[in-house]
Amino acid sequence: MNAKSDIAPNPTLDEFRKVVRSRRSVRRFTNEPVPQDVLDDCLDLAMLAPNSSNLQPWEFFVVRTPELKDRLAEACLGQNAAKTAPVLIAVVARTDTWRQHSRMALEQWPEEKLPGIVEKYYSKIAPIHYNQGPFGLLGIAKKTAGLVVGLSRPVPRGPYSINEMKVWATKSTALAAENLMLALRAHGYDSCPMEGFDEYRVRRLLSLPEKGLVTMVLAAGKRAEKGVYNRQYRFNQDELVHYL
Template sequence: MNAKSGHLPLPALPEIDVEEFRKVVRSRRSVRRFTDEPIPDAVLADCLELATLAPNSSNLQPWEFYVVRTPELRARLAEACLGQNAATTAPVLIAIVARPDTWRKHARLALEDWPKDEKLPSIVEKYYKKIAPIHYNQGPCGLLGVAKKTAGLALGLARPVPRGPYSVNEMKVWATKSTALAAENLILALRAHGFDSCPMEGFDECRVRRLLKLPRKGLVTMVLAAGRRAENGVYNRQYRFDRKNLIRYL
């Protein structure tokens, strides 16, 4: 135990081979056709675990993963994904769902699941018990959000202040940002295991929600098709815009 900080010492950082990571990133493609080879249970479980290690706002982990492998349900979900080749050929479909409504429950879990061999810092306890319930709560009809925005505008004239989320819609954006980070972890984990994926935005969300019996406030960020890349699975050569148009050094 560190006498000054009160925290347990962190484990030594592992050696990282950046070239292996580069291979994962550069070989990742949105694959449109898959073989019928299944993804082993252990591999899929490891990829999903790595997905949940993604950085996220206040460690509130506002996401859920609905893994569809049964042929009948998968076929119906593929139909809701407009019959795309990626959806109809993948052995696994995963609905990645943002949850802007679970922050209260997860704030409690953040305290309950704190490592038992480490003392809970008072600042962490204060954040989840007092600050988070104000910061993320929008109140009846969004009135608390309006009040917070008004106060933020006034206080922001004198000093930097957090700007939002101030509404139900901003909470949806908040949850979706963290969920997209988890999705990227999942995509790269699949590639690292030798499998591929295709994140799909082309789907009928109403049908997907009914089919998977999703919670009312859950937002389908994407449906991810996953499996072994077929020989004709990649349609075109990958290219990106000139970085000069996208990156600014200040």
């Protein structure tokens, strides 16, 4: 790997600010399709999101087939964003791919020499850290050990259960979803992340993996006239940002 490739380019702050400030949750879209090359690029950028241990616990299910899209929009409670968007993307967190992705991390390491610490992490540490064991018993044992060891020094606190694994996977997947939304905006398209949906119906419609967690359904397309319902506002930074 060329050392120069590790040097971050100097981004244009004004252009980034335009992308962030112009991203809105759009509720109505035109029927103009999103080109395949745009979708591919946006999904590539989504997958560059930071994530826990680079285990990439996400999957994206892109729905463009009209009949399936209409049924998915119905499962999204008939929201205008879902009904009018030319493409819907189910963003799914996976709690069960860490074993496979640990192996892939070693097999697809991008440098000629695999560092020993990397091999140790994915082959020995990860299989213990993320494994909850039968009936969650290993997770309980790890939590007990963590409580004891944590009395004298800092230790990782979890994930210690299936529910904590869901939180773990969802955090990384949400970061990827944000990358996806910003990438769409940078390409001149818009999006609307939807949490209002019938997860049972979404899972059944898309034949999702048993342990896949639908983090959100993302509507994407070109912003229609009056596609944004209200002016954007946020609470005062002084209320939510704390300097210690």
